[in-house]
Structures are given as structure tokens and as C-alpha cells.
Amino acid sequence: MTSSSPAPKVSGTKIYPASVKNRAYVLAGVALIMYLVSLRVQATILPMRNKMQETKNASRVIGGLNNEFLLLPLLGFREAAAGLLWVRCDQFFDSGDYDAILPLVRVITWLDPHDSNVYGTGAWHMAYNFTDSQERSDRRYIYPSEALLTEGIQNNMLIPDVKFEKGWENFDKIKNFPEAAAAFQLAIDTPPNKNNHDSWPQGAPLKTWHILAHTYEKMGRIPDAINVWHEAMAISASRIKSQGKTKDFSDWMLRQAEIHNLQEEYQRFHDRYTTTGHDHVNPSKYPGVQFPFGGSNKPGPWDVHITNKITVMLPKVLRFTGTFNSADGARVDVLIEDWDYKPHIDKDSSTAFAVDPNQTILMDSIAVRKDAYDREMDMSKDPKMYSFAHNYYRIVVSYDPRTTAPTMQDRFGWSGEGMTDDNPDRLVVDNTPGQMANKYIDGFGATGPIWDPAIAPWPQYTQPKRMLMITYKVSRDQIMGRSPITDANIVPNQIMPLGPGMLP
Amino acid sequence: MGVIYAIARQTVREALRRKIMWIFLVIGVFLISLGPVFGFLSPKDSQTVLRSLGLAAILLAGLFITIVTCIYLIPVEIERRTIYTVLSKPVQRYEFLLGKFLGGFFTVFINIAAMGIVFLAMLYFQEGHHIAPEMARGVMLTFFQMLLLAAITIFFSTITTPVVNFFLSFGVFLVGNLSSVTDTLTTSQNKIAHGVGQFIYYILPQFGNFNVQNRLIHPEESIVNMNAYIVQNIFYSLAYSAVVLAVAIILFDRREV
Numbered sequence: 001m002t003s004s005s006p007a008p009k010v011s012g013t014k015i016y017p018a019s020v021k022n023r024a025y026v027l028a029g030v031a032l033i034m035y036l037v038s039l040r041v042q043a044t045i046l047p048m049r050n051k052m053q054e055t056k057n058a059s060r061v062i063g064g065l066n067n068e069f070l071l072l073p074l075l076g077f078r079e080a081a082a083g084l085l086w087v088r089c090d091q092f093f094d095s096g097d098y099d100a101i102l103p104l105v106r107v108i109t110w111l112d113p114h115d116s117n118v119y120g121t122g123a124w125h126m127a128y129n130f131t132d133s134q135e136r137s138d139r140r141y142i143y144p145s146e147a148l149l150t151e152g153i154q155n156n157m158l159i160p161d162v163k164f165e166k167g168w169e170n171f172d173k174i175k176n177f178p179e180a181a182a183a184f185q186l187a188i189d190t191p192p193n194k195n196n197h198d199s200w201p202q203g204a205p206l207k208t209w210h211i212l213a214h215t216y217e218k219m220g221r222i223p224d225a226i227n228v229w230h231e232a233m234a235i236s237a238s239r240i241k242s243q244g245k246t247k248d249f250s251d252w253m254l255r256q257a258e259i260h261n262l263q264e265e266y267q268r269f270h271d272r273y274t275t276t277g278h279d280h281v282n283p284s285k286y287p288g289v290q291f292p293f294g295g296s297n298k299p300g301p302w303d304v305h306i307t308n309k310i311t312v313m314l315p316k317v318l319r320f321t322g323t324f325n326s327a328d329g330a331r332v333d334v335l336i337e338d339w340d341y342k343p344h345i346d347k348d349s350s351t352a353f354a355v356d357p358n359q360t361i362l363m364d365s366i367a368v369r370k371d372a373y374d375r376e377m378d379m380s381k382d383p384k385m386y387s388f389a390h391n392y393y394r395i396v397v398s399y400d401p402r403t404t405a406p407t408m409q410d411r412f413g414w415s416g417e418g419m420t421d422d423n424p425d426r427l428v429v430d431n432t433p434g435q436m437a438n439k440y441i442d443g444f445g446a447t448g449p450i451w452d453p454a455i456a457p458w459p460q461y462t463q464p465k466r467m468l469m470i471t472y473k474v475s476r477d478q479i480m481g482r483s484p485i486t487d488a489n490i491v492p493n494q495i496m497p498l499g500p501g502m503l504p
Numbered sequence: 505m506g507v508i509y510a511i512a513r514q515t516v517r518e519a520l521r522r523k524i525m526w527i528f529l530v531i532g533v534f535l536i537s538l539g540p541v542f543g544f545l546s547p548k549d550s551q552t553v554l555r556s557l558g559l560a561a562i563l564l565a566g567l568f569i570t571i572v573t574c575i576y577l578i579p580v581e582i583e584r585r586t587i588y589t590v591l592s593k594p595v596q597r598y599e600f601l602l603g604k605f606l607g608g609f610f611t612v613f614i615n616i617a618a619m620g621i622v623f624l625a626m627l628y629f630q631e632g633h634h635i636a637p638e639m640a641r642g643v644m645l646t647f648f649q650m651l652l653l654a655a656i657t658i659f660f661s662t663i664t665t666p667v668v669n670f671f672l673s674f675g676v677f678l679v680g681n682l683s684s685v686t687d688t689l690t691t692s693q694n695k696i697a698h699g700v701g702q703f704i705y706y707i708l709p710q711f712g713n714f715n716v717q718n719r720l721i722h723p724e725e726s727i728v729n730m731n732a733y734i735v736q737n738i739f740y741s742l743a744y745s746a747v748v749l750a751v752a753i754i755l756f757d758r759r760e761v
Binding site for chain 2: 020
């Protein structure tokens with residue numbers, strides 16, 4: 001018997017043709033080379049992958065998920081699981097089951113840290129939606145809300161959305177205008193990105209410039225506000241130009257609003273700080289800040305003579321009555337909090353953002369009518385918000401010229417320069433750098449410098465904020481009505497530059 | 505090549521006749537078409553959910569189609585003894601295996617392409633007649649991920665039964681996807697955990713490389729050059745598949761059928 005193929009070789013108990021053995025050697029060599037190639041490629045991929053993929057909180061995410069949502073993250077589809085969880089959140093929003101939303105928001109932002117909308121909505125939900133029976137927000141959620149926004153900004157530095165949300169929350173809810181201005185400026189400084197259709201060719205939407213200008217107004221930094229209005233108008237002008245002929249006039253209307261706001265800025269400055277051209281708000285020939293309403297000929301700030309009395313009507317029901325010689329439209333702020341109140345945040349995935357049930361904080365404001373105010377604060381119906389589990393509490397009654405209505409600022413100025421109190425203990429001057437405004441008048445009689453818009457911005461932030469404040473230190477027994485709250489409980493005022501409820 | 509092509513073509517025909525594959529395809533398309541249901545969310549949320557669920561549906565359906573198609577390709581031929589008829593002709597075993605692999609690969613390609621077209625069409629109509637190139641990239645990455653999985657499944661089918669192969673392939677895919685966990689293991693102080701991490705990193709395919717959906721779904725939040733990353737992943741997929749197929753041929757050459 002003859003054969004053209006070589007004789008098979010014996011290998012153990014099995015016999016393989018030589019071609020098979022030869023092929024095995026070649027294939028083993030190929031496999032080894034390709035394996036080394038794949039390792040080399042993997043080494044190149046790994047640093048890029050680490051940049052692009054979120055590997056943080058992997059175990060916490062898995063621990064925080066129900067079985068039905070576990071498969072998708074395990075297969076690499078964290079975003080799909082996040083999307084489905086967000087749909088469930090929406091159902092909870094509809095049903096009013098607000099407590100169930102927070103742990104889901106925590107897990108979703110871990111699953112998909114680039115879903116900027118979840119950061120914004122989650123933070124808004126915490127800051128605004130948890131209220132007591134009289135529609136007062138639960139201020140214990142402010143700090144976790146801010147922390148969530150800060151985390152969202154860190155995870156999404158290339159988009160303006162979360163930065164804007166943080167600015168808005170500080171502007172509208174917390175009234176921390178320096179923090180708001182910083183957040184809006186951060187949004188504006190976002191690198192322009194063609195994929196951000198709402199912003200391109202800027203780094204942030206035009207509304208960010210608008211709200212930043214308003215924030216500077218609130219801070220009393222009018223030259224800065226005017227500069228920002230001019231920047232906004234330059235952007236809107238280029239938009240209108242690039243549109244050409246159009247039937248969509250929304251940008252034109254926006255531009256008209258910008259012009260209106262800029263003119264109003266000049267007008268207010270003129271009315272409040274210059275010696276001529278006063279209108280019905282202040283018919284005298286002097287600036288309102290020196291001669292407030294009332295026709296007084298005596299130069300100097302107006303004595304508002306703030307007084308306050310706290311009566312405990314029932315346990316946890318406090319009535320605030322007092323006088324405030326200003327005008328209708330002013331609002332007196334009230335803060336009640338644990339004497340040693342410290343913001344608290346829970347980072348566990350199952351109880352995320354849950355507040356400390358033993359903490360108490362209330363913030364509200366009372367309208368002034370005919371130089372007096374009167375309001376009852378009932379905290380007895382909301383024991384989960386107002387546990388009063390501590391021994392001592394701080395009660396602050398205050399007036400802040402920066403957060404008041406423009407009609408009041410017409411009388412007292414942006415920084416309260418035009419007001420004083422016959423009790424000097426009640427006048428607080430906030431020299432915190434972030435609170436300093438532009439100084440327009442140095443002395444009475446309009447002898448100080450008058451700001452000239454032609455040389456704006458005027459880089460002189462030397463005007464401190466003048467506030468009125470009365471601070472009490474009361475015991476739990478007093479809150480419960482076992483003993484009265486009197487002027488003997490009044491203690492020296494303390495500036496809280498970041499606002500109540502915020503970490504110093 | 506003619507032999508390999510003939511076997512591949514026949515394999516595609518047989519695979520397309522299998523009802524189970526069509527069931528997975530229909531489920532995949534159904535899941536993709538669920539996207540517009542979430543239109544009640546805000547536009548940005550709705551877009552995120554639509555895109556992420558679409559890609560996930562293609563992956564899930566593609567995963568099962570790949571495994572179910574490939575685990576049976578060789579065992580069925582052996583079980584039915586049709587392999588004797590094929591190998592008695594001038595067909596080498598490696599040609600048979602490569603033909604089977606390519607057949608399975610084309611079958612998966614057809615299915616993923618079909619789901620991809622439905623998905624992109626859905627996006628086109630849902631997102632204001634705007635073509636989403638980044639989503640096409642996502643579908644392409646899923647396809648190369650499945651190519652790698654198909655090679656692994658074919659490899660296991662030369663040494664195990666279909667049932668064992670199913671769990672092995674699925675397990676390798678799952679562990680290969682857990683890069684976020686295994687990366688942590690490689691830096692662990694515990695020697696056993698470190699060893700496991702090293703084994704996973706150096707031996708098992710890194711399916712986690714292909715998980716860049718986040719950057720595809722949120723393109724406005726990244727300035728990373730995705731094209732370079734995708735090309736490298738395709739190259740990795742091809743190189744690792746070549747390794748697995750070479751070893752599979754060596755084993756199949758020695759297997760008694």
C-alpha cells in the first residue's frame with residue numbers, strides 16, 4: 001500500500017497527520033502574536049476608557065439597585081437602567097411620593113453621571129418640594145441640594161446646565177448672590193461646543209447673561225450689571241444679524257427687553273444716588289438714601305426703628321409682632337433653627353439625602369403693613385420638620401436690603417445705606433468680601449463720588465451691606481410655651497455670610 | 505476560500521430558518537419601538553431614554569442571537585452526523601470551522617443591521633428628522649462586540665456541549681463587561697483578589713471597552729476623539745477573535761467527531 005502523504009506520527013494514544021501538527025504550530029504562533037497585539041491595543045485603550053467611562057461608585061450602584069434593574073448595568077448599560085429609573089421617578093412625582101424619589105436620584109446620578117437633567121431636577125425637588133402645612137420649604141434639604149449640584153458640575157464641566165441650576169437656586173431660593181454670580185459666571189465660561197445647540201457659539205445660553213446681570217444688581221454691583229447687559233446685547237445683536245430675514249421675532253423681543261433692563265438700571269442709579277432728576281419715588285432734591293421718604297429735612301439715614309415681640313401661643317406656635325418704620329412692601333425675615341445647627345448630608349444609596357429628623361430649621365418672611373407686622377408661625381402640625389429635639393434655638397428677625405423689593409431699595413439703596421436704627425445693636429454691617437457692593441456716596445450731602453457710567457466698571461467694592469437684625473437665644477421649654485420669650489433672650493447678632501443653613 | 509464561503513452561506517441559510525433567532529429579533533425591534541412611549545418626559549430626558557434603551561435593546565437581542573446561533577453551529581453537525589459528509593469531501597476541519605464562524609458572524613450582522621436600521625429610523629423621526637451619526641457608531645461598536653463574542657462561542661463549541669457553552673459564553677461576556685469591578689481588583693492588596701483581577705485583565709476579553717454609550721448618548725459632554733477609540737476597539741476585537749479562532753482550530757483538529 002502506498003500513500004503520497006507522510007506517515008502519521010504517534011502522539012500519546014492518538015495519531016494526527018503531520019499537516020495537522022504543522023498547522024497547530026503555525027496557529028499557535030499566530031495566536032501568540034495576535035494575543036500580544038491585543039494586549040498592546042488594550043494597553044492603549046485602557047487610559048482612554050478610564051477617561052470616558054465612569055467607574056466610580058460601581059459597588060454602591062449595584063447595592064442600590066433592585067433585581068429588575070440590575071442586568072442592564074451588569075451588561076454595561078448603566079444609562080438604560082438610569083433612564084428606566086428616571087421614568088419611575090416621574091411616576092413618583094405624579095403620585096406625590098416625594099420621599100421615594102431621592103434614593104433613586106442618588107442611584108441614577110451614580111449610574112449616569114452625565115445626565116445633567118437629573119442633577120437639576122433632583123436638586124430643585126429637594127430645595128422646593130418638601131414643605132410644611134403652611135407651604136414653607138424644608139430648609140434641611142438646602143445643603144444636600146447644593147451638594148448634588150456641586151457634584152453635577154464636577155461631573156459635567158463641559159456643559160452649562162448644572163452650573164446654571166446652581167446659580168438659579170442660590171439666586172432664587174437661598175438668596176446667596178455671590179455664590180449665584182460665581183455659578184453663572186462659571187456657566188458663561190464653559191467652552192463653546194457645537195453639540196450644545198442651545199448655547200453655540202457661546203458656552204452658555206443667553207439667559208445666563210441676563211440672570212447674571214440681575215444677580216449683580218442684587219449685589220449692588222451696578223457697573224458690573226451694566227457691563228453684562230452690554231455683553232448680552234452684543235450676543236443678541238449678532239444672533240439677529242445671523243438670522244437674516246425671519247418671521248420669528250423672539251430674539252428681537254429679547255433684545256428690546258435687554259435694552260429696557262439696561263435703561264432701567266441707569267434710571268434707578270440716577271434716582272437713588274444723584275442729586276437731580278428725582279421722580280415720584282423721591283420728590284426731594286436729594287438722593288433717597290440720604291433723605292428717605294417723609295419730607296424730612298434732617299440729613300442722614302432714615303431711622304426705621306425695628307422692634308419685635310415673640311409670643312408663644314401654643315407649643316411650637318410662635319406669633320411675631322413688631323414695628324418697622326419703612327413703607328408697605330418691606331418684608332421682615334424670620335429664622336428659627338437649632339442653636340448649633342450644622343448642615344447634614346446622607347450619602348448612603350438607600351437613604352440618600354434623608355435629612356436628620358432631630359434637626360429643626362424654619363425660614364419665612366412677614367410682610368410689613370402700615371409700619372407694623374404680625375404673623376403666627378405654626379410648627380405644631382409638622383413634627384417631622386420641626387422636632388425641636390435640641391435644648392436651645394436661635395431666632396433671628398432681620399431685614400436685608402439686598403433681597404427686598406426695588407421700591408424699598410429706592411428708599412434705602414442697594415446696600416441699605418439710607419437706613420439706620422436708633423438702637424445701634426440692631427444695625428449689622430456685613431463686611432464679608434462677597435457682600436461688598438460699589439460705593440456711590442461717601443458722605444452725607446452728596447459730597448462723595450458719583451459713579452460715571454462712561455468709565456464703567458468702577459472696580460471699587462467698598463460698600464458693606466447694612467442689615468437690621470434681632471437675635472434671640474431661647475430654650476426648648478420656651479418654644480413649648482412653658483416660659484415666655486422676652487427681650488432678656490436677645491443676644492448679640494452674628495453674621496452668617498453664606499446664609500442660614502449653609503456650611504461656614 | 506471557496507469552501508469556507510460555501511459553508512458560511514449554507515450556515516446563514518440554516519440560521520435564518522431557526523425560529524428562536526427571529527423571536528429574539530422581534531423582541532429587539534419591539535424594545536426599540538418602545539422608545540417613543542417615554543415621550544412624556546422632558547425632551548432631553550426622552551432623548552436620553554430613547555437612545556440608551558435602543559442601544560441596550562440591540563445589545564441584549566444581539567447577545568442572545570449571537571450565543572444561540574453560535575452554540576449550535578458545530579455540535580448540531582456532529583450530532584446529526586452531517587459533519588462526516590462534509591469532512592469526507594476535500595474540506596479541511598479549519599475550513600469547516602471558519603466557514604461556520606463566518607456564517608454565524610453574517611447572521612449576527614444581518615440581525616444587528618436590521619435592528620440598527622429600525623433604531624436609526626426611529627431616532628430620525630423622533631428627533632426632528634435629524635440623523636444621529638453617534639448612534640450609528642454605537643450600533644457598529646455593538647456589532648464588533650458581538651463578533652468577539654461569536655468567536656468565543658465558536659471556541660467553546662469545539663470543547664463543550666451547547667448548554668455548557670451557553671453559560672460559559674454568557675459568563676465570559678458578563679465578567680468581561682465588569683471592567684469597573686475588575687479594574688479595582690487589579691489594584692487590590694488582597695493577593696487572591698489581585699490574582700483574579702490580573703487573570704480577568706490578561707486572559708478574558710475586555711467587553712467593557714465597548715461600553716461608551718454614555719459618551720454617545722451625551723455627546724455634548726465630551727470632547728474626546730471617539731473615532732480613534734472606536735478604531736482601536738475594532739482592531740482589538742479582530743485581534744482577539746483571531747486568537748480565539750486559532751486556538752479553536754487547534755482544538756477542533758484534535759477532536760474526535
